[in-house]
Amino acid sequence: MGWYSKEIGEKKQQKATLWIQCKGCKSHIWEQEWVKNLNVCPNCNYHGGITATHRANLLFDKNSFYELFADVSPVDSLGFKDLKGSYEDKITANKNKTGINEAVITGKGQIEGIPAVAAIMDFRFLGGSLGSGTGEKILQAANFAYDHNLPYIVFSASGGARMQEGVLSLMQMAKTCAGVARLNKKNIPFISVLTNPTTGGVTASYAMMGDLNISEPGAVIGFAGRRVIEQTIGEKLPDDFQTAEYLLEHGFIDAIVNRKDIKSYLGNVLSYYNR
Amino acid sequence: MAITTGLKVLEKEQSPSKTAKRPGQPSKLSPWDIVKVSRHSERPVFEDYIELISTGFMELHGDRYYADDRAIRGGFAHIDGHKVMLIGHNKGKNTNQNVERNFGMAKPEGYRKALRLMKLAQRFNLPVVTMIDTPGAFPGMEAEERGQAESIAKNITEMAGIEVPIISVVIGEGGSGGALGIGVGDRIVMLSNAIYSVISPEGCASILWRDAKYAPDAARALNLTAHALLKHDVIDAIIDEPGEGAHTNYKVIAEKVKKYISGQLKVLSNIPVEILLQERFEKYSAMGKFERLV
Numbered sequence A: 001m002g003w004y005s006k007e008i009g010e011k012k013q014q015k016a017t018l019w020i021q022c023k024g025c026k027s028h029i030w031e032q033e034w035v036k037n038l039n040v041c042p043n044c045n046y047h048g049g050i051t052a053t054h055r056a057n058l059l060f061d062k063n064s065f066y067e068l069f070a071d072v073s074p075v076d077s078l079g080f081k082d083l084k085g086s087y088e089d090k091i092t093a094n095k096n097k098t099g100i101n102e103a104v105i106t107g108k109g110q111i112e113g114i115p116a117v118a119a120i121m122d123f124r125f126l127g128g129s130l131g132s133g134t135g136e137k138i139l140q141a142a143n144f145a146y147d148h149n150l151p152y153i154v155f156s157a158s159g160g161a162r163m164q165e166g167v168l169s170l171m172q173m174a175k176t177c178a179g180v181a182r183l184n185k186k187n188i189p190f191i192s193v194l195t196n197p198t199t200g201g202v203t204a205s206y207a208m209m210g211d212l213n214i215s216e217p218g219a220v221i222g223f224a225g226r227r228v229i230e231q232t233i234g235e236k237l238p239d240d241f242q243t244a245e246y247l248l249e250h251g252f253i254d255a256i257v258n259r260k261d262i263k264s265y266l267g268n269v270l271s272y273y274n275r
Numbered sequence B: 001m002a003i004t005t006g007l008k009v010l011e012k013e014q015s016p017s018k019t020a021k022r023p024g025q026p027s028k029l030s031p032w033d034i035v036k037v038s039r040h041s042e043r044p045v046f047e048d049y050i051e052l053i054s055t056g057f058m059e060l061h062g063d064r065y066y067a068d069d070r071a072i073r074g075g076f077a078h079i080d081g082h083k084v085m086l087i088g089h090n091k092g093k094n095t096n097q098n099v100e101r102n103f104g105m106a107k108p109e110g111y112r113k114a115l116r117l118m119k120l121a122q123r124f125n126l127p128v129v130t131m132i133d134t135p136g137a138f139p140g141m142e143a144e145e146r147g148q149a150e151s152i153a154k155n156i157t158e159m160a161g162i163e164v165p166i167i168s169v170v171i172g173e174g175g176s177g178g179a180l181g182i183g184v185g186d187r188i189v190m191l192s193n194a195i196y197s198v199i200s201p202e203g204c205a206s207i208l209w210r211d212a213k214y215a216p217d218a219a220r221a222l223n224l225t226a227h228a229l230l231k232h233d234v235i236d237a238i239i240d241e242p243g244e245g246a247h248t249n250y251k252v253i254a255e256k257v258k259k260y261i262s263g264q265l266k267v268l269s270n271i272p273v274e275i276l277l278q279e280r281f282e283k284y285s286a287m288g289k290f291e292r293l294v
């Protein structure tokens, strides 16, 4: 878990130049064009990372979104230290870097006029890892949807459970799924959008539990890390292994939707909610 | 963090068999030593507990979709007079056994079989007892292909609503999502030299320390021992192992495990199902530590 976090989080920082190099086709794209195209490559349709706030703006009707549970923040309850320093310092650094307090933002808004609750993960914050605060917000948002009979949508972008919180982070898988279970029982729709990357404990909990699971093109989605599997089986995996396209073929997601179309896709789905 | 309820008080007063030790009595062994004891080749495995704590084990096979995963076994059984559905990770003690049982590393069909048996338990109105002992869910290509993540996610979600009591005993290694996939319940208890971790210490060390040889440091940092997890309100009780560990006296540890399960089944079977499920939801809602900024 967390095996994906390093590369993408750091490379993004160096991108603040006039040109962006696409990780899909390696071509150089003018930054303004890249941003205008929602961080998607105009040449090869590679879907780059995007902040949670940006996603909320794309998803919800203008001025309809208001954030909930923004005050939830991680604590270093185990006093976790590795070679590079303490978790406590990492929390502070990640808050400063991203301007948010956890790896997810949660709130309520309208999608094409239909009210809904959403949790949107932000990969920049500790690799989108699922910590106690992350789990708390995802559960609280589910509870809000439950109390107000509103559809619930979660956008995942995560390397998995947050190692620095030990088993407390593992238990967030059960905690968030307990929220999903209550929505199921009340027949409230839960839609999961799996974006690049969604792996480890997040895939093995709420992200795979959508009544609809949808994804963006090329997103990496899996349980075990690619390297771990290659070590286990002693051979190279095919290139498309653990991609959205692979999951679609194997029956685990309903559709692959381009970023620019996600709002209208979800609006369309919600328009069928007849309760 | 734990929510205090009438039930918790009830449990303390009415359960003479509660074998918990409170924090303050940490093991003399280092966390890494405990990891080694939890993986000891002579440590009693699920098969031993079937033999030692239950009678009339009636094994049930298959997930009805693909296969019968030998890494997880389950079936009807009697434990101290209670009829239960007994399910556990099936680790072996030698190479031949472990090849057949895949070292207790289940594939999706294992988790799906476990869920099928839990639903069967609900149909028969029998409590579920699960025994956890796995390095983790199997990290292989076919497992991913058939939905390793989906199968674990589904179990975790469904276990939140299974309408009979669930007791989970971590008897050896509680390896991450692969453990949790049969580990959501009303009582989570660990043997004193068992471990429960979000990632193996070796895996954690190779990511955060860039070298698996720092596993002992990772083991300490991860707080994966029973003692640490009781302190952090993740588990409900610890069952003390005899002598140098469970492997030194099968009879004693089996007796203690049986007593704990039997005592808790008495308590849980008296709770109306709506309250049981509400308590389970509150138990998991309270998991974790975070702060709210002012």
Ligand SMILES: [Zn+2]
Pocket: A022, A023, A024, A025, A026, A027, A041, A042, A043, A044, A045, A046
């Ligand atoms: Zn490109």
